[in-house]
Amino acid sequence: MNIFVCMKRVPDTESQIQLAADGRSVDTAGLNYIINPYDEYAIEAALQLAEKEGGEVTLLTVGASDSDKTIRKGLAMGAQKAVLLDSGEDLADPAQVAVLLADYLKEQSADLVLCGKQGVDYDHAATGGMLAARLGIPCVSAIASLEVAEGKAKVQRDVEGASERFEVALPAVLTCDKGLNEPRYASLKGIMQAKKKPLEKVSVTPADSARQTEGMAYPPARPAGRVIGEGTDAVPELLRLLKEEAKVL
Amino acid sequence: MAYQALDFYDFDSLLQEEELAVRDEVRRWVSERFMPKIEECFLEQRFPLELSRELGEMNLFGATLSGYGCAGLNNTVYGLINRELERGDSGLRSFLSVQSGLVMYPIHSYGSEEQREKWLPKLATGEAIGCFGLTEPDHGSDPGGMVTHAVDKGDHYLLNGAKMWITNGSIADVAVVWAKLDGVIRGFLVEKGMQGFSAPLHRKKFSLAASVTSELVFDNVKLPKENILPGVEGLKGPLSCLNQARYGIAWGVIGAAQACYDEALQYQLERKQFNRPLASFQLQQAKLAEMMTAITAAQGICMQLARLKDEKRITPPQISLAKRNNVAMALDVARSARTMLGANGISLEYQCGRHMLNLESVYTYEGTHDIHTLVLGHAASGLPAYSN
Ligand SMILES: Cc1cc2nc3c(=O)[nH]c(=O)nc-3n(C[C@H](O)[C@H](O)[C@H](O)COP(=O)(O)OP(=O)(O)OC[C@H]3O[C@@H](n4cnc5c(N)ncnc54)[C@H](O)[C@@H]3O)c2cc1C
Numbered sequence: 066m067n068i069f070v071c072m073k074r075v076p077d078t079e080s081q082i083q084l085a086a087d088g089r090s091v092d093t094a095g096l097n098y099i100i101n102p103y104d105e106y107a108i109e110a111a112l113q114l115a116e117k118e119g120g121e122v123t124l125l126t127v128g129a130s131d132s133d134k135t136i137r138k139g140l141a142m143g144a145q146k147a148v149l150l151d152s153g154e155d156l157a158d159p160a161q162v163a164v165l166l167a168d169y170l171k172e173q174s175a176d177l178v179l180c181g182k183q184g185v186d187y188d189h190a191a192t193g194g195m196l197a198a199r200l201g202i203p204c205v206s207a208i209a210s211l212e213v214a215e216g217k218a219k220v221q222r223d224v225e226g227a228s229e230r231f232e233v234a235l236p237a238v239l240t241c242d243k244g245l246n247e248p249r250y251a252s253l254k255g256i257m258q259a260k261k262k263p264l265e266k267v268s269v270t271p272a273d274s275a276r277q278t279e280g281m282a283y284p285p286a287r288p289a290g291r292v293i294g295e296g297t298d299a300v301p302e303l304l305r306l307l308k309e310e311a312k313v314l
Numbered sequence: 315m316a317y318q319a320l321d322f323y324d325f326d327s328l329l330q331e332e333e334l335a336v337r338d339e340v341r342r343w344v345s346e347r348f349m350p351k352i353e354e355c356f357l358e359q360r361f362p363l364e365l366s367r368e369l370g371e372m373n374l375f376g377a378t379l380s381g382y383g384c385a386g387l388n389n390t391v392y393g394l395i396n397r398e399l400e401r402g403d404s405g406l407r408s409f410l411s412v413q414s415g416l417v418m419y420p421i422h423s424y425g426s427e428e429q430r431e432k433w434l435p436k437l438a439t440g441e442a443i444g445c446f447g448l449t450e451p452d453h454g455s456d457p458g459g460m461v462t463h464a465v466d467k468g469d470h471y472l473l474n475g476a477k478m479w480i481t482n483g484s485i486a487d488v489a490v491v492w493a494k495l496d497g498v499i500r501g502f503l504v505e506k507g508m509q510g511f512s513a514p515l516h517r518k519k520f521s522l523a524a525s526v527t528s529e530l531v532f533d534n535v536k537l538p539k540e541n542i543l544p545g546v547e548g549l550k551g552p553l554s555c556l557n558q559a560r561y562g563i564a565w566g567v568i569g570a571a572q573a574c575y576d577e578a579l580q581y582q583l584e585r586k587q588f589n590r591p592l593a594s595f596q597l598q599q600a601k602l603a604e605m606m607t608a609i610t611a612a613q614g615i616c617m618q619l620a621r622l623k624d625e626k627r628i629t630p631p632q633i634s635l636a637k638r639n640n641v642a643m644a645l646d647v648a649r650s651a652r653t654m655l656g657a658n659g660i661s662l663e664y665q666c667g668r669h670m671l672n673l674e675s676v677y678t679y680e681g682t683h684d685i686h687t688l689v690l691g692h693a694a695s696g697l698p699a700y701s702n
Binding site for chain 1: 315316331332335336339342343368371372373374377385387391
């Protein structure tokens, strides 16, 4: 199988995000990057499939020139090769990314394209779907299990109160959710081999984005905690608040 | 707050990209897989053996050795692995450094090809566990005086004696045991289940509680002839192994110190007394300044020690200096951090008290602080002062 995994870097989930002076972007100075956690499920799924069915796993990224450091981590997990579509800087508009990915993938004969279900930076959860539409192939998003047999994928996804199962003709785009698998840690040998694996850089020019970020703001400060009572006496009031205010019960 | 490792002199800039990648991956593994377990393991006096295979899958065992499934990497990588593991707990680092430096290293260096084939691949994956028996009830700092001995019985050796304070003893599949054969110290591979061999656990430890420490008892153990390590004779056998493990300790304890520093600093920035963060008081800042300085000096020692070791011109006294300085440093840092958390400093819900207790063992094993002082005195003066 020829499997492509679309992955990208995101700021370390522990980072304190600072807005840039223009008020419309994030200040990237000093940020540590990791593989987008949902993309790790996609990489792991691809590696497991390739180990079982035979085949090759290629990582594909649209992003800043120095995304290669993060891509190497994916290669260290076991992918055979990688392609960086170097857009100069990381792109915030999923439509721009999807177009670039699709233009590249059209020329490849991918049997399967796996993505994370969303980036944990901007949380659009849009790239995978847009990519499938541009390629004219089926898409199932947020899959929680995956099996491949005879040119078809059997997938399952969780929806509110139920679980859906699909059979999908390949090639397809599948976006991966937490719980699909447990992504492996890179081994020392994997890390050392990663630096020798092919990582091709292709310069690309993104199409103009049809949307303009007008502004970004910090989330409102969390209101201070409230003491509603002590011991068992407080339970009825706590239950009422959980039901009526927080609406979690 | 996620763990932030102090690197005041930007030693990271001396590391290769792959070395940083290893460091990051081991650190992440410790945070995600080990930290959630350690408090309970320490209380239950249990080592999380279920994690052994995961360490093996990451190729962390015997990382500097070549072949037999080992990664064959440099000593900086090995040091970084030790440091990141000991950031979690000295017991975790002990588990790895015994397996790597005290079991795989002697089998690799002094074992027969059959012994290597039999044990190294399984030890590398963590499927088999090893231990190293040198210390005896009556011979600790003076291992040359050991009484455990083997007698050549023609078609086998007969082993008698006992070893004390042996890390991994009760969980080991193979024990590298040092014993006298005709008065000469030799290494033997004693296997789990051999008749006359038992490994009762030391319980009631307040230090390295999440590490297995055991006695090894040999009561007329019949050892096949092929279980002797052919490649080495005399005290230099065990001492060469200790050099590997002491090197790992010198790096490892920096991790424990960094964890304590990070915890104390975060705590004091957060907690207010007299309407100010604790970290704003000069007495507390003096503690932070001492910690920063001591940790940074220890990091500098290790960076150069790694280079000396890679270039194969490291000397045992250079390793003694690093072990002695860095362990005492880490113990001081842990004690100081402990005070900075007030009452919380004695709770196992925080790390510094646990590190402080662990480091008492590290101060004593692999050559006590005093013995390394004597090694350095010997190196300086040319006059040995170990005995009269
Ligand atoms: C948790 C733990 C795990 C261990 N794991 C292992 C293991 O896996 N394998 C193994 O073989 N051993 C192991 N050890 C044993 C350890 O290496 C010994 O405890 C250590 O070498 C000291 O020996 P001892 O305890 O007999 O102390 P002693 O040698 O009796 O020393 C007692 C005190 O006297 C001092 N002293 C001794 N001789 C001199 C001298 N000539 N001059 C001045 N002062 C001196 C020492 O510094 C110390 O302060 C472990 C110990 C611990 C605590």
